[in-house]
Structure formats: C-alpha cells, structure tokens
Amino acid sequence: MVISPDLITGVLSFIITIMILSYLIGDNPIFRIAIYLFIGVSAGYIAAVAWWQVLWPKLVIPLRSGNTVDRSLAIIPLLGAILILMKVLPRLSKIGSPAMAYLAGVGAAVAIGGGLTGTLYPQMAATINAFDLNRVSTGNVLGFMGLIRDGGVILVGVISSLAYFHFGARTRPDGSVRRFGFIEILAWIGQIFIGITLGVIFAGVYSAALTMFIERISSLLRFIGLS
C-alpha cells in the first residue's frame, strides 16, 4: 500500500502543529523536539536551495561550461568561497577575513545606496507630493481641505518624529541633560506620531498572528474532520 504524500504531509503537519501549540502551556520537551526538528529541516532545506539556486548556477556552471570570461570571473568568488570555508578551522579563521571584509564592504554600500534611493528619496518625495494640488483633481484625496489636512498631518508627523530622535543635548543649570526647548516640543509631538505608528503596526501584527492562529486551528480541525 502506497501512502500518499498528502497524508504524510497532513500527519506531519498535524503533529508538528500540536507539538508547537503545546508552548501555550509553557516551554516543554514536546515543544523543544518540534522546534529543533524544524530548525534542522529548515536549515537543511535552505542550504540545499542555496546550493542548487545560488552556487550551482552562478559558480559551478560558469566554471564547468562557461566561456573564458565567465570562468575567469568565477575564479575570484571561488577563491573567496574557499577562504570563507577556511573559517571552519579556528586556526585558519583569519584567512577568511578578506572575504568577509569584502562582504561587509558590499553590504555597507548596498545599505547606503538602498537607504538613499529606496527609502529617503521616495519617502521625502511622497511627503512633498502630498501637497500636490493635482491629486485633488485625480480624486486621490477628499478635496482641497482633505489634501491640506492629510498632507499637513503627514508633514508634521514626519518632521516631529524626525526631531524626536535628535540626540544632541546640553546640560541644564539643574544638572539635567536636555535638548533645546523647541526641539523638546517637537519631540513631544513626535512621540505621539511614533506611538500611533507603532500602535497601528502592532494591531496589524496581532491581526496577522490571529489569522495564522485561526488557520492552524482550522487545519487541525480539518485534519480530524471537525471542520
């Protein structure tokens, strides 16, 4: 008799779900078994995917069947990969430092470039464009007053929450370290906007978690035929 993959999947899914659900009681061996199993499987799976969808197409194939340019370009990362793998041995870990330095440098550059082009400019532009009168005509906002209101609120929110993070301060005569009064006022307004933002996001996370909780319980009930 051949056991269908769906059945195996369903059984595994049911067991794992129950085991992890037991965490509601508290940390327990059953929960531990489930999460260690999950960690091992997910890590093994991701490593296999990394091999087949990263190293295989980008390193192995060019070295095996690529042209001269591809091979020459693949040699450098190959050496880098070997250097990184040297870190397996603590004594040789220093050898891998150049490769890690390369990664750190690239990561820093990507973070800077992505931050500027992906967040700062778009967000600034969006904040400014909130006052675009053309949007009134397109009906994206509720009339002129709506544009003033929404744009103004967003602008105040952006400026005040930016001011909230201001770090520079001075020592007052009474010994307390405070920022300038004007900044303190802006920061006070800013923390209201920050609180609202985090609260809204928190509600979103809770609704997402609740949805997943419902989905898991639903799957359990479905598996045992109660739903």
Add this chain to the structure above:
Amino acid sequence: MTELVIIGLVAILLLVLTLWKRRSPQQFRSIPALASLIRAIGLSVEDGSRLHISVGHGSLITPRSGSGLAGLAMLRHLAERTSSSDRPPVATTGDPALSLLAQDTLQAGYSAAGAEELFVPTTGRLTGMSPFGFAAGAMPVIRDERVSANVLMGYFGPESALLTDAAEQENVITIGASDNLVAQSILFAGSQDALIGEELYASSAYLGAGAAHTASLTVQDILRWLIMVTLLLSAVAKFMGLI
C-alpha cells in the same frame, strides 16, 4: 551623481567631526534603554551571568544589512566589555554571513580586551536560517544558558516576539532595537526597554564606542535638520505649484 556628492559631503563631515569629537566630546540626550543596557553589562560581569546579543537575520547583501552592521558595532563593544565575565557573551544570528562577522567581531572584541585566548568560536552562533528558525533556535539560548540580559539589535520580523516572550518568561531583561517597524512595535510592547528607530544606531555611541560613533550622531542630527527644512520648503513650494 547627486547622491554621490551628498554621500561624499556626509563622509567628509563625518571624518572632520570624528577628529573634532576626540577633543571635545558632546553630550547627548538620555535614553533609558541604553542606561538599562549599561547596568545589564555590569550585572552580567558581576554575577557571572551571560549576555545574549542577537544581531538579527538581515542579509549583508540587502538593505537590511544596515541594522546588522549597527548590531555588530554594538556586539564588538559589548564583547570588549564583558569578555572578562565568567560566562562570555553569546551572539546569535539568523544569517550565515552575519554569523561569521559576529564571530570575527567577538574575536576582535576579545583581543582588544586582551583576552583573545578566552574566545570560543561557538559563542557566535547561527541559530537558524529562516527568520522563525533563527528565533526558535535563539529561544533555548535565552532559557538554558543563564542569560541575564538580551540585547536584540538588528533586523527582525514578527519572530522577535518569540524572543521577548522567552525572555519575559525567564524574567530576563530585554533591550531591543530594529530598523523594521514591525519588530519595533513588538519590541516596544514586549521588551523592558525599547529603542526606537534611529536609536538603534546610537547605542554604540552611548556605550562609549569612540569618537567616530559620537560624530555619527552629530552628523545624523545635522542631516536630520537639513531634511526637515528641505521638506518644509519643498512642501510649501509644491503647494504653491513652484515645483
């Protein structure tokens, strides 16, 4: 090209201020979470407990790497401070490359403290390769390894709630910061002291990491006000139809 010019100016400003800050340190506003962190560091050294620093799972080749690098800067400083503890700090990550950097950072911190021989590579751990795998792997560290404080600094997602919950059940203080708003909201609600947004990048400066870090905060303040003024003027100009 404009971006490069801006970045160049910021870099020059940072270098100049770094040299200047060495002579005239500046005062910064108080951040309670960082004050708690400083106490946690002293406590971990005194009572021989362990400090758990997690730098998240932000890949180095994604924009998420910024918070990871900030977490590493903090890790370096904490390693240097707590390397003398009976139980050295343990760093957990959810990204392989980040875990290697965490090991190098720990080792550098130990050597800076003159205790490189005490460095154990396994104190820099990759606890999982997926976000929730990382969190699930870090939970036992919080529970089983007599951790006195958790420092979560890096890129996290909703899985950070599992870490704060595990720490809460162990009555262990958690100080968290992330560049992800989801993690920020969770850490704000679930941790003893939460660092919000930009404060993540200020933590190392507040711990006395050096002039470069304090200069960074001054640069951020300068840029902050430039952005604010730009936004105001641009908004008015946009409203007036000038741009």
Add this chain to the structure above:
Amino acid sequence: MRYFIAAIAVASGLLVLVGYFLPALANVEMILLNWAMILAGAAMFLGIFNLISVHSEKIRHREKGNLYSALLLIALLGTFFLGFILGPDNISMRILLNGIILPAEAMLMGLLAVTLLYAAIRLLRRRVNIMSVIFLISALLILIGTVTLPLGNMPIFGALRSWMTNVLAVGGARGILMGVVLGTLTTGLRVLFGMDRPYGGK
C-alpha cells in the same frame, strides 16, 4: 595584513556604491554583487557547519538538551543531503516544507497572537508614559475599526481605521524610516572608512 583586509572592504564598498549611482559602472557593480552573492552562498555552508559544531559540542559535553541537538543534526543533515541529491523541488522536500517547516512557522506565528496580547495587556505595567498610552489607544482603535458587527462595519471606526493607517501612521512611519536611513548612512560610512571593522581587527 589588517590594512590589506580593511582596504578590501573599503575598495569593494566604494566600487559598489559608485556603481550604484553611476550607470557607467553599473556592470562593475553587478559583477561585484554577484561575487558577494556567491560568497554569501558559501557562507551559508559555513553557517551549516556552525550549526553542526555548536550542537555537536552540546552532544559531546552532554549539555542540557543534547538529545534535542542530536535530533537537530539528524534533521539538518538528512534534509540537506536529500535536497542536495534530489533537488529542492522533489516531492520529499515538499513534504518536509509542508509537513514540518510550514506548520511549525505558522504555528509559531499563531502563538504570537497570545504573546502579543499578553504583552499589550502588560505594557502599561512596564512603562507608563505618553507613548505607551498612545500606542495602546491607536492599537485599540485599529482593532475596533477592523472588527465588524453581525450587521455590518463599526460605524465610525472603519473610516477612522483607514485614516489612521493611511495618514496618521504614515507620518510617524516616514519619520522613523528616514531616521533609520540616516543611521544606516553613517553606519555604512564608518564601515567604508574602516572605522568599524565587523570583519575583525582593532
């Protein structure tokens, strides 16, 4: 040697950064990023080794939970070799994904419904300040605005929820994200100039 390593970080970072904004160097940037991608892939295997070494030490020293570590190693190696031999799209890998990874992660996420609720209830016992109060109030308003009644939406809260999500929260979110970018900028520059050396060195 330390300077050589730092030079690598600075050179690679600057090249990528310049290529990021100069189309002329876009190809160079792509090559460098591809190399970084491959190195990250190689680092993944080292990460696997790190997992193995950490848990094998637990087993060797018979630390608390060494049996769990043994289970983890078995699952890790079994899954990896299975995927390495059969490929990630193999039916066995699908079973592992849908039977273990997905339900485990989904249930862990579902557990957050309890932990987040627990955290929200106790927030004001941890910190009583204006931000915490605003945090809870706004969260409550969003939850109320999300809920529907048997007869339909909540009268006012639906619109309020939409406005809070699209306007009020956006202002704070943008401010936070811009601040994060500023921090990322200075942090990245410190690495590019060798002031911070996460790859080691004093």
Add this chain to the structure above:
Amino acid sequence: MADITCPVCGEINSADQEFCQYCQSRLQPLTGPLKGADAPITPGQFPTKKVTADLEPILPQWLRDARDKARKNAEEQAEQESKPEPETGASAPDLLAGLQSQKAEDEEETPDWLANITGSKSKSKKTETGSTEVHWVELGKPNEFMQEGEEPSISATQEPTESAGEESLPPWLAGTEPAEGGADELTAWLREAESPRAEPPAQEPSPRTESDSGSSDAFPRSSEELPDWLKNLQEEKPVSSEVPQMESPLPEEKSDSDWLKEIQNQQAESGLESAEKEEPFSTELPAWLKDQAAPSDSSLGGVPDWLQAPSSPAFISEEPEQKAEQENIPDWLKAAAPESSVFSEEPAAPIPSETPDWLASLQKDAEAQAFEPEKPEEGEPPPAFVEDALSDLNAEALFTEMPDWLSNAGTAEPPSTPSGVPSSPPAPSSEALTPGELPSWVQAMRPIETSQAEAPLSTSGDQTLETRGPLAGLQGVLPAIPGIGPSSKPKAYSIKLQATEEQQAHSALLEQVLAAETAPEPITSFSPLATQRGLRWLLAFLLLVIVSGVLFLRTHVFSLPVGETDEIRNARLITENIPQNTPVLVVVDYEPALTGEMEAIAAPLLDHLIILRHPVLVFISTSPTGGLLAERLLSGPLQDRGYQRGTQYLNLGFLPGGLTGVRSFAQDPVAAAPLNIDRAPAWIGTPLESLTSFSQFSAMIMITDNAESARTWIEQTNSSRGAMPVLVASSAQAAPMIEPYYNSGQVSGVVSGLYGGAIFEQNNSGRPGFARTYWDTFSLGMILAIVLIIAG
C-alpha cells in the same frame, strides 16, 4: 580595661579571660605585663635602649670609682659634685668610645641578658603583690621617693585584683601612674633640685590622684609615661649636672628619720611580704639599671660622675619616701653604701626586707635581718659587678653575669638563656617561673630590643614558652608575643585612634561615593516585570476555545467588511484590465509563517485574475522557500483553476542576492533566472520565449509580508518596468509601511490583511474563500483582544 582584644583573632575577651575564648590563644600571662611594657614602646624610647645595654659594663667602673672616691675626703666629693658638669661632657666620649666598641656585642647579648631577666621575672609574676611592686620599682622610680604613704595602699588594693586574674594591669597601672608622674617629676625634680623640700609635696599629688584614678586610665597613661620618662632620661645630661646640687643638701637627712620609721614598719611587713620582696629584688636591678642606663645612654659619662659623690645623699633623701623602693636602695647602695655616712642607717632599712630575699636567692637560706646589712656591705652583688668589670671589661661577661646575679637575687632563675643561666638556680625554681612578669620587666627594654633585634627577644620568648609547655602548643609564636605583643598591642591601640581621627573622614567619603554610585540606580526598574503564567494560560485558553468553537460551528454571523477602499478598488480594476494571456510576474515574498494570511489575501486576487484574464503567471521569490510556497498556492487555494506548470505558469523559484538579484532580474530576467525550480530551462513556450525584458510583463503582483521586500522590488524595478502596474497583496503587519508607496503612486493597488482580502473577496465573482471562513473567528478574536486590553 574591662575587655581584652585577642592579638591573634582580634576578638574581644573579658579582662579576666586567660585564654581567648575564640581562638584559645593566651591573652594574659604575657600580654598583661607586656602592656606595661608596650606603653613605653614609642619611637622616643628608641635611643634609650642601647643605653641600658651599653651601660651595663660601665656601672661597675663608676661604682669602683665611687668607692674609691668615697674613701677620699668629703672635700673631694664636694669638688667632684661641682665637677660633674664639665666631666660629663669630657667623660662622655671616653665612655661612649668604650661603649661603641661593645655595642654590637651588647646588642647581641642583650637578648641573653633579657632572657635571664625574663626568667627571674617569670617567677616574680607568680606572686601577685610581687608583680605590682615590680612595676612600682620599674616605673615608679622617680616617684617612689614621694609615695611613701600610698605605696601600701596601692599594693593592697591591687593585689586582690591581680589574684582575680590577669588584672596585674590595674596594680601595675597604679604603679605606673606614679611612675608617670615621677617621670615628669624627675625632670621637674631635677630642675627644682635647688629646693628639694618643696618638691616632694608638690609631686605627691600627681601620683596619688593617678594611682587612685583607676587602672583603666592608668594604662593609656602608662604607655605615655615611659616615653616621657625616657625623654627625661635622655635629658639627663643637663639633669645630671643638676643632680649634685639637689643631692648635696643635708637637710634631707631629716627625712631619714621618717624614712627609718617607715623602714621599720616595712620590716614588720617584710615578714608578710617576704615572698613579695623576692621580686622587688629581681626587678630592682632592672629598675636600678634603668636609672643608670638612661643617663648612661644620653650621657654615659655623666652618669658615673653624677652618681659618684652625691648618689648616696640623693637617694637618702628619696628612699625614705617609698617602701618598695627601699628594697631597691640597698641593692642600689651596695655599690655606694660605704660612702655615705647615712649608710649605716640605710642598710638597716633595706636589709630587713632584703636579707631573706638575698639569702633565699643566693643560698636558699633565710638569714636574720641583722646579717643583711653586712651582705650588702660585703657587696656580694657589687663584687660581682666589680669582679666582672675588673676581671673582664668585656660587656658580654657583664651581661651574662648580670642576669645570673639577678636570677640569684630572684631566687629563681629559669634557664631562659642557654648560656650562663644554668649555673644560677635549681630547675624546680625555674619551673615555678611564669613568663608573665618578666616581660613587664623587659618591657622597658623590649621595645628597644624589638625595634633593633627581634631574634633575641624571640629566643627569650621561646624559652618562656618551653617553661610553659602548654603555651608552646598554643602559640609556637609565643616567643614572638613578648616581641610582637608590644607591636601588636599598639596596633589595636592605634586602630582606636585612627577610628576617631581619620576613619570618620574616610567613612564620610566612602558614604558619599557609595551614595553617588547606588542612589541613581533603581534596581526595581532593572528587574523585569515578573511573568504571569496564569494570565498567559487564561489568554491561551480563551483564544483556543473561541477559535476552535467558532470554526467547529462554522458560523457566518459577522458580516464581512464592506466599503471598498481606493487601493482595493484600484487593485481589482487593474486585475480586470490586464491583457489576456499575457505574462504576469508574481513575486512570492513571504515566509511560511504567514502562509495562511497571505493565501487568504492573495487567493482572491489571483483567482479573480485567472478567472477573468487567464494570464501566464511567472512566480519568483527572494525567499528560499518562496518557490514551494508558490506551488502550494496553486495546488491549494487556486487548485480549482488547474494551472499547469510550464504552460500556464512558470516557477523560477528562489532569486538569490536580494536587492542585487532583483536589480539583475529587472535588467535581464532571462539571464538572472535561467532555470526553473526543478532546474529545467525556463522561458520556453509561448509567450515566455518571446519575453526579453522586464517591461514585457503586463503587471507585477507582489505577495509580501514585509515592506522591505516590497520596497526592494518597487525601487529596483522602477527604471525597468515603465508603466507596468504594480499590485501589492500585503500582510496586515506591512500595510502601514506600504501605504506610502501607494500614496506616492509607485504602487497601483494594495490589498492588505484579512480585512482587505475579505473586502476583495466580495467583489471577485462572489465566491467565498478563506476570508469568509475565518472572519467570524477573526472578529471574535479581535473583540477578545479589545476587551482584554481595555480590561488589562
């Protein structure tokens, strides 16, 4: 001194404790007398030490000179009386020269000498009165002459206290008081020597009051006495010059009558005090040596001169004033007796008391008092001295003999020093000795000894230990106690002083520092809020019951949200306007953790799209698990659509490199992702084989659970996608961060969370999906959260 601090463990013990009740180390025997000795131990005394040692060999010489000169005319004596001043100055160097040659030896031998003394002292300790009088003799010398009437009262009052235990201190202190006064008075006395009569009365008060004041006061004073006393001794250069003047006056002979009366009284007492007298003798010499040593130290030459002529009259005037001292005087006068006319009488006084002691010590046979005078005249002791001096100028010989002589006088000579001692006393007598007293005697010297040569002291200490076997067991260091005792005592004493003077300031500083460090740290805020398992379990139970109950009942009570928002409407309109059978890029960027929510959101959107436009879906993901999640989406919620891989959809799987991969994919999709998820070549078949650029996708649908991936795709494909519409199906947690992109126009439509999915679901062909199934449970879960948060 109600309490005694144990020098070993530092614990406080009652004064009557002989052993420390904590560490069982001995407290009294040695420390008791040593306390008296410790007192003098001060830097100021240092110089006097060598004096005593150096003086030993000299005494005989000047005694001989004194005898010789005594035989000479009284005129010569008068002349010599006036000479001392010049002579002292001249003679000093000679004497010093002789002394210097002997210094080294003296220092080495001093220990032996002290050891012998210790032996004799130890015996005297046995008798309580003896100890008191010994102190008297030692410390009270200068005053002795003035404390006639008080002496008996003091000894009487103190004897009982001593018998009680180690309370030898009180009596000793009583004795020291006069000594203190005497020390001070000595100088005053010498200065006012010209009017000797006025002195005695003037000096009496101080000793009386001090002696009466009580032992507790006396002890600290005693520690101060000797320094003064020694200082006075050091000052005797000038003093010595004055001495003759004061000694000369004859009127003092009048006092002799009183002195004799007292002597007779004492003779009556002598029978009772015979035992006591033993010590006085043993201690007399030390006392006597003190007087000699002191001057000899400061001005060695002066001493002899000073004593030569007037010594006798001087003492005549002094001795009558003290009973105990009378015992000294005879020994004292043994050398000078023949000289003074008064001596015929003087001997009588001292003799009765001395004789028994003398005989007991020398012959162990008590002789009649009548004979005693002779013996002093015979000068047994003096001869000993003289002989020593004559036969051997070497100080060593004198030293070794001195102890012997003393030990004989004491009738008990413990084998304190291996050398010399054995000859003197029988073993039994030595056993009877107690180390306690000798230290008191030695104290006058010890400080000096300890400061310069501890070894000798330790040896003497060792011997006292040996004699008291049990002590050796207690303190192998006992030998050190005589030496270290004094040093340790000042420790305890100095600690008290520091506590009063410096420690207050230090403690104040410490308090400030501690306060500064501890005050601002509220530990309460440090420790996290204690967990509440009950609350956690309650929440879990409520959620489980509500969710499972409602799901089991499959209720559809709560109406789905109505009111299509702009972003949802735009999303629906875009899906309805996509060209038929065109490739649509579907980015599956969510973690398995959010599969349920994302499928509930994305399924209605994709379902609506597939039903209306039959697009060719190209799935890609920047998450390693995204490829299989896409397969799950098609085989799960979209199962009814029966989409086939390769023809109707393409699963490119995982696009590595994050931002970089997205950018490369935007520049050249075919090159960036050449393979299918099953590692087969992708981009085959229509219409994919014709696709060469990113812009050829008719739309891009992002199914994501985080804003970063959405941002990455939006930003990195911005330049490549042209006018391509971008739809986002996002998790509720990412909605607030994605809204800005919608407001900025970078995103055409957004469906976020189960709320958005439920709204969209009502507009996509009207077929209920997950949203409807979950909605009642979802609403109740939300209401539960609202209630609990408000209640909490």
